[in-house]
Amino acid sequence: xxxxxxxxxxxxxxxxxxxxxxxxxxxxxxxxxxxxxxxxxxxxxxxxxxxxxxxxxxxxxxxxxxxxxxxxxxxxxxxxxxxxxxxxxxxxxxxxxxxxxxxxxxxxxxxxxxxxxxxxxxxxxxxxxxxxxxxxxxxxxxxxxxxxxxxxxxxxxxxxxxxxxxxxxxxxxxxxxxxxxxxxxxxxxxxxxxxxxxxxxxxxxxxxxxxxxxxxxxxxxxxxxxxxxxxxxxxxxxxxxxxxxxxxxxxxxxxxxx
Amino acid sequence: xxxxxxxxxxxxxxxxxxxxxxxxxxxxxxxxxxxxxxxxxxxxxxxxxxxxxxxxxxxxxxxxxxxxxxxxxxxxxxxxxxxxxxxxxxxxxxxxxxxxxxxxxxxxxxxxxxxxxxxxxxxxxxxxxxxxxxxxxxxxxxxxxxxxxxxxxxxxxxxxxxxxxxxxxxxxxxxxxxxxxxxxxxxxxxxxxxxxxxxxxxxxxxxxxxxxxxxxxxxxxxxxxxxxxxxxxxxxxxxxxxxxxxxxxxxxxxxxxx
Amino acid sequence: xxxxxxxxxxxxxxxxxxxxxxxxxxxxxxxxxxxxxxxxxxxxxxxxxxxxxxxxxxxxxxxxxxxxxxxxxxxxxxxxxxxxxxxxxxxxxxxxxxxxxxxxxxxxxxxxxxxxxxxxxxxxxxxxxxxxxxxxxxxxxxxxxxxxxxxxxxxxxxxxxxxxxxxxxxxxxxxxxxxxxxxxxxxxxxxxxxxxxxxxxxxxxxxxxxxxxxxxxxxxxxxxxxxxxxxxxxxxxxxxxxxxxxxxxxxxxxxxxx
Numbered sequence: 175x176x177x178x179x180x181x182x183x184x185x186x187x188x189x190x191x192x193x194x195x196x197x198x199x200x201x202x203x204x205x206x207x208x209x210x211x212x213x214x215x216x217x218x219x220x221x222x223x224x225x226x227x228x229x230x231x232x233x234x235x236x237x238x239x240x241x242x243x244x245x246x247x248x249x250x251x252x253x254x255x256x257x258x259x260x261x262x263x264x265x266x267x268x269x270x271x272x273x274x275x276x277x278x279x280x281x282x283x284x285x286x287x288x289x290x291x292x293x294x295x296x297x298x299x300x301x302x303x304x305x306x307x308x309x310x311x312x313x314x315x316x317x318x319x320x321x322x323x324x325x326x327x328x329x330x331x332x333x334x335x336x337x338x339x340x341x342x343x344x345x346x347x348x349x350x351x352x353x354x355x356x357x358x359x360x361x362x363x364x365x366x367x368x369x370x371x372x373x374x375x376x377x378x379x380x381x382x383x384x385x386x387x388x389x390x391x392x393x394x395x396x397x398x399x400x401x402x403x404x405x406x407x408x409x410x411x412x413x414x415x416x417x418x419x420x421x422x423x424x425x426x427x428x429x430x431x432x
Numbered sequence: 433x434x435x436x437x438x439x440x441x442x443x444x445x446x447x448x449x450x451x452x453x454x455x456x457x458x459x460x461x462x463x464x465x466x467x468x469x470x471x472x473x474x475x476x477x478x479x480x481x482x483x484x485x486x487x488x489x490x491x492x493x494x495x496x497x498x499x500x501x502x503x504x505x506x507x508x509x510x511x512x513x514x515x516x517x518x519x520x521x522x523x524x525x526x527x528x529x530x531x532x533x534x535x536x537x538x539x540x541x542x543x544x545x546x547x548x549x550x551x552x553x554x555x556x557x558x559x560x561x562x563x564x565x566x567x568x569x570x571x572x573x574x575x576x577x578x579x580x581x582x583x584x585x586x587x588x589x590x591x592x593x594x595x596x597x598x599x600x601x602x603x604x605x606x607x608x609x610x611x612x613x614x615x616x617x618x619x620x621x622x623x624x625x626x627x628x629x630x631x632x633x634x635x636x637x638x639x640x641x642x643x644x645x646x647x648x649x650x651x652x653x654x655x656x657x658x659x660x661x662x663x664x665x666x667x668x669x670x671x672x673x674x675x676x677x678x679x680x681x682x683x684x685x686x687x688x689x690x
Numbered sequence: 691x692x693x694x695x696x697x698x699x700x701x702x703x704x705x706x707x708x709x710x711x712x713x714x715x716x717x718x719x720x721x722x723x724x725x726x727x728x729x730x731x732x733x734x735x736x737x738x739x740x741x742x743x744x745x746x747x748x749x750x751x752x753x754x755x756x757x758x759x760x761x762x763x764x765x766x767x768x769x770x771x772x773x774x775x776x777x778x779x780x781x782x783x784x785x786x787x788x789x790x791x792x793x794x795x796x797x798x799x800x801x802x803x804x805x806x807x808x809x810x811x812x813x814x815x816x817x818x819x820x821x822x823x824x825x826x827x828x829x830x831x832x833x834x835x836x837x838x839x840x841x842x843x844x845x846x847x848x849x850x851x852x853x854x855x856x857x858x859x860x861x862x863x864x865x866x867x868x869x870x871x872x873x874x875x876x877x878x879x880x881x882x883x884x885x886x887x888x889x890x891x892x893x894x895x896x897x898x899x900x901x902x903x904x905x906x907x908x909x910x911x912x913x914x915x916x917x918x919x920x921x922x923x924x925x926x927x928x929x930x931x932x933x934x935x936x937x938x939x940x941x942x943x944x945x946x947x948x
Contacts, residue, residue: 175489176486177493202728211460212488212492227693228932229932230693254942259697268697287943416483435752438787466721467721670715671742677745684774
C-alpha cells in the first residue's frame with residue numbers, strides 16, 4: 175500500500191499504453207537494485223543506452239539484465255549497438271549475444287548509419303520472428319541530417335516499420351532532447367509537427383523520447399497520463415510518474431486518471 | 433575529525449540560521465543512507481518533493497523518514513501534496529497520515545491551487561497547534577501566475593504567514609530556479625527584489641529555494657555563510673557546504689565563519 | 691570478458707595518453723564502490739573536487755582513497771584546497787596530511803589566489819621531490835580574471851610548469867565548462883585557441899577539463915580516442931568511454947582505435 179493512498183489513484187492502462195522507457199547509461203548494479211526498490215512499478219522498458227553494454231563485463235550485464243527482468247522490466251541494448259553490428263556484418267552474432275545476455279527486446283535504428291528500406295523491413299521481420307519485442311526508431315542523431323526529414327517523412331517511416339511488424343516505433347530525441355525530431359533548438363515541442371503525427375497515426379504505437387521536463391509535461395497534457403515516453407533518466411522516473419498522475423504542479427487538476 | 437581540519441572551521445550557527453533544505457525526489461533507500469553517511473551534518477530539512485511520497489509504498493516512506501530522523505534531519509512532504517489534500521477536502525487525513533509516517537514538518541503552500549488568506553491563516557495555526565514544524569511557501573509554480581506578484585506582495589504574504597505562526601517561510605524557486613520569485617528567466621537573482629525583502633523582513637525567517645549554483649553563490653555572498661537555502665539536490669549538498677565555508681573558488685576569502 | 695566483445699576493441703594506449711580524470715564532488719562510500727564495480731577500467735585519476743575533502747571525516751576520506759587506489763585509480767585533492775593551504779601558510783601540513791590520507795597526486799593551481807611564478811616553480815619541484823604525481827592547472831576560476839589570458843599566455847604557463855617538473859598540466863574548465871579557458875560563453879570550444887596549443891605543445895602533456903558532451907566530442911574528434919580529459923562526472927564515465935571508442939552516434943566510424 176502506498177503512502178497517502180487516499181490522495182491518488184493507480185493508473186489504469188492496457189499494456190500498449192502508458193509505457194515509460196528508462197535510459198540506463200551505465201548504472202552500477204547496486205544502484206539499479208536500489209532504484210528499482212522504490213520505482214520498479216513505473217518503468218516498463220530499460221534501454222542500456224547506445225553502445226554502453228559493450229564496454230562492461232558480460233557477467234555484470236547479465237546481472238543487470240536479470241535484475242530488470244525480475245522486476246518485470248524489459249531490458250534492451252541501444253540502437254547504436256545494432257547499427258554497429260549491422261555495418262560490421264555481425265547482425266546474426268548480435269542477435270545471438272543479445273539473447274544469451276537475456277535481453278528481451280531489440281531496437282532497430284539508422285540514427286548514424288544508412289540502411290535501405292528493404293533491408294530495414296527484412297531486419298524487422300527477422301527480429302520479430304526470432305521472438306524479441308521489436309522496437310524501431312525514426313530519426314537521425316546528427317541534427318544536420320535529421321533536419322532533412324519533415325514530419326510527413328517521419329510518419330511514412332513509422333508506417334513502414336509498423337507494416338513490417340514493429341511493436342512500437344520510437345521517435346528520436348536523444349539524451350538531450352534538442353534540435354531533433356519534434357523538438358526545436360531550445361528543446362520546445364514543435365506543435366505543428368506533433369499534429370501531423372496525430373492526424374496520421376495511432377499514437378499508442380509511438381514512444382516519444384522526451385528527456386526534458388517541459389517535453390514530458392507537454393506530451394502528458396496533450397495525450398493524457400498514458401502517453402508512451404522514453405529516454406527518461408533514472409532519477410526522473412518518480413518525477414515523471416507524479417506528472418502523469420497530476421501530483422505535481424504542472425499537471426495537478428489537468429490529467430484524468432481512468 | 434575531518435580531513436584537513438586545520439584548513440577550515442565548523443560553521444557556528446544557531447538553529448534558526450544556516451539551514452540547508454534538500455530536495456529528495458525519489459531516492460532509493462540505500463542511496464539515502466549512503467548519501468547521509470558522508471553528508472548528514474550538512475542537511476537540516478529533507479523535502480520529499482511535491483507528491484512523490486504518494487506513489488511509494490508506506491513501508492519504504494517510513495523507512496526513509498526514519499533514516500532522516502535518526503540523522504537529525506527533519507523530513508516533510510512537499511507542499512503540492514498538501515494542496516491536493518486541501519482541494520480534495522482531505523486535509524485532516526493528510527495530517528494524520530503525515531504523522532503516522534513520521535514526518536515532523538508540514539509545508540503549506542498555494543503554488544497551484546487557490547486558498548483564501550483567512551483559510552491559510554487558519555491552516556497554519558492548526559498545523560502549528562498539532563505540533564508540526566510549520567513551513568509555508570510564497571509563490572506560484574506557473575511563471576505566468578507568479579509574475580503577478582511584486583516583491584512587495586511577497587513581503588506582505590510572508591508577514592501574514594509569520595503572524596499566523598509559521599516557523600519559516602520558503603520563497604518559491606522550484607527545482608529549476610528560473611522565471612519565478614526572485615529569479616529571472618536566465619536564473620539570475622533579481623537584485624532589486626532581494627532588496628525589498630532585506631528592507632522589510634528578518635531574513636533569518638526565510639528559506640530561499642536556490643537550486644542553481646550561481647544563485648547559491650549570490651545569496652551566500654550577500655547574506656553570509658549562514659543564509660537559509662532550499663531545493664538543494666542531494667549531489668550538491670557537499671558542494672553547497674564548501675561554498676558556505678569558502679572552500680570553493682567562488683567564495684574563497686569572501687565569507688567569514690563566525 | 692565484455693558483452694558484445696566482437697563489436698569493439700580495447701583502447702591500446704600508453705600510460706601518458708587517454709587519461710580520464712573524474713570529478714568526485716562528495717560521493718558516498720557505497721556509491722563509489724558500486725560505480726567502480728562497473729567502470730573502474732575507465733577512470734585513471736579521481737579528483738575530490740576543490741575543498742570537499744575538508745568537510746568529510748578523515749576515516750571516510752581514507753576509505754574512499756583506499757577504494758580508488760585498490761582499483762588502480764590515483765586520487766587527489768582539488769587545487770583549491772592547495773590554494774587555501776598556501777595562503778594560510780600551511781602548505782607543509784597540507785602535504786603531510788595528503789600523504790597520511792593516502793592521496794598519490796597533488797594539484798598546484800592559482801585559480802583563485804595569486805602565486806608568483808618563482809614560488810610556483812619551487813612548489814612544483816617540492817611536490818615532485820616528495821614523491822607525489824605532480825599536476826598543475828592553468829586558468830582562473832573567475833571568468834573576468836580568466837579573460838585576461840590569451841591562448842599564447844596559457845601556452846607559456848604550461849611550458850613553465852612542465853620545465854619545473856609537472857607531470858601533466860590541466861587546462862581549467864571548472865565543473866560547468868563555460869566562459870573559461872578554451873570554452874566560450876555557450877560552452878563551445880574556441881577552435882583558434884586550441885590551434886595555439888597544438889602548434890606549441892605536446893598535447894599528451896595536457897589534460898583538458900571538458901565536462902560537457904559537445905566538448906568531449908570535439909576533443910575526441912580533433913585529437914583521437916586517447917585525448918586526456920578531465921572533470922568528467924561519475925555518471926558520464928561510461929558515456930565518455932563509448933565516445934572514445936566510436937560506440938555512440940557522435941563518434942561512430944570517426945575514431946580509430948589503435
